[in-house]
Amino acid sequence: xxxKAAGKPPEEILLDWKREQASLKARVVDRDTEAWQRDPAFSxxxxxxxxxxxxxxxxxxxxxxxxxxxxxxxxxxxxEDCRMVTLTAPYVSGFLAFRELPFLVDxxxxxxxxxxxxxxQVLFVDGNGVLHHRGFGVACHLGVLxxxxxxxxxKKLLQVDGLENNALHKEKIxxxxxxxxxxxxxxxxxxxxxxxxxxxxxxxxxxxxxxxxKISLEAAVRLTHSCCKFRIPEPVxxxxxRSRDYIRxxxxxxxxxxxxxxxxxxxxxxxxxPQGVSEEPAGTSKGTPxxxxxxxxx
Numbered sequence: 124x125x126x127k128a129a130g131k132p133p134e135e136i137l138l139d140w141k142r143e144q145a146s147l148k149a150r151v152v153d154r155d156t157e158a159w160q161r162d163p164a165f166s167x168x169x170x171x172x173x174x175x176x177x178x179x180x181x182x183x184x185x186x187x188x189x190x191x192x193x194x195x196x197x198x199x200x201x202x203e204d205c206r207m208v209t210l211t212a213p214y215v216s217g218f219l220a221f222r223e224l225p226f227l228v229d230x231x232x233x234x235x236x237x238x239x240x241x242x243x244q245v246l247f248v249d250g251n252g253v254l255h256h257r258g259f260g261v262a263c264h265l266g267v268l269x270x271x272x273x274x275x276x277x278k279k280l281l282q283v284d285g286l287e288n289n290a291l292h293k294e295k296i297x298x299x300x301x302x303x304x305x306x307x308x309x310x311x312x313x314x315x316x317x318x319x320x321x322x323x324x325x326x327x328x329x330x331x332x333x334x335x336x337k338i339s340l341e342a343a344v345r346l347t348h349s350c351c352k353f354r355i356p357e358p359v360x361x362x363x364x365r366s367r368d369y370i371r372x373x374x375x376x377x378x379x380x381x382x383x384x385x386x387x388x389x390x391x392x393x394x395x396x397p398q399g400v401s402e403e404p405a406g407t408s409k410g411t412p413x414x415x416x417x418x419x420x421x
Contacts, residue, residue: 172243173358177366188226189366205369220264254333266336273335285311
């Protein structure tokens with residue numbers, strides 16, 4: 124999700140960011156707040172959302188912010204919004220939200236105004252929630268600002284509070300034999316900050332799931348597993364696919380040669396509003412004009 128950029132904000136800016144994180148952290152709810160979260164089959168859950176920010180190659184200031192909404196449990200795309208944005212804040216570890224979140228919050232607000240019937244009941248975020256240096260990652264930040272349940276899903280272990288990607292951690296990963304298996308991420312403070320999840324039978328690398336807002340860790344892990352056709356939860360995967368394709372098509376319109384992807388044209392161009400989601404885990408698909416597009420429900 125993030126890309127490092129040159130430069131670092133002045134120390135007073137970082138202090139302001141820390142104060143904002145501390146203030147908003149007090150509003151995080153780490154328990155189930157909706158009836159569907161407490162149901163073993165998630166009855167009543169109909170729409171799941173995902174967000175992502177993809178970057179333009181060799182341009183750390185240009186990116187595409189995307190929001191998608193999928194039906195549940197079918198995981199078919201109902202809505203997508205991809206827009207090119209200009210990032211003004213640099214990447215600083217632990218402060219990802221201040222670089223990318225304004226565009227994602229705006230996308231959620233635009234959806235709430237234009238297509239309220241398609242508002243997601245939960246958002247998946249490519250990043251961490253309470254598994255964070257100060258217990259307030261991008262998934263917490265997005266959840267508090269949008270007042271939506273949020274789940275943080277990271278591909279790498281954030282080594283905080285004594286958590287280490289050491290030999291013991293790797294041994295525990297080897298014990299995850301099937302999709303849905305997980306183990307707690309217990310910090311040195313004695314707090315469980317998240318869970319390492321084998322999200323798919325055919326995936327050997329775990330995901331690191333943590334609470335963002337208004338959902339319990341147990342429900343967050345179960346829902347993450349149920350949304351994985353591949354290693355990455357489908358809402359995040361589709362947001363990533365569509366944002367990258369939107370960048371490619373934007374560059375083509377501007378006459379900028381797209382970097383070779385090594386994928387076939389057929390894999391690069393699945394339907395924008397498919398009856399079924401593309402089965403190519405590394406493929407790309409069409410985006411949508413700025414402002415969002417509702418896809419017909421099949």
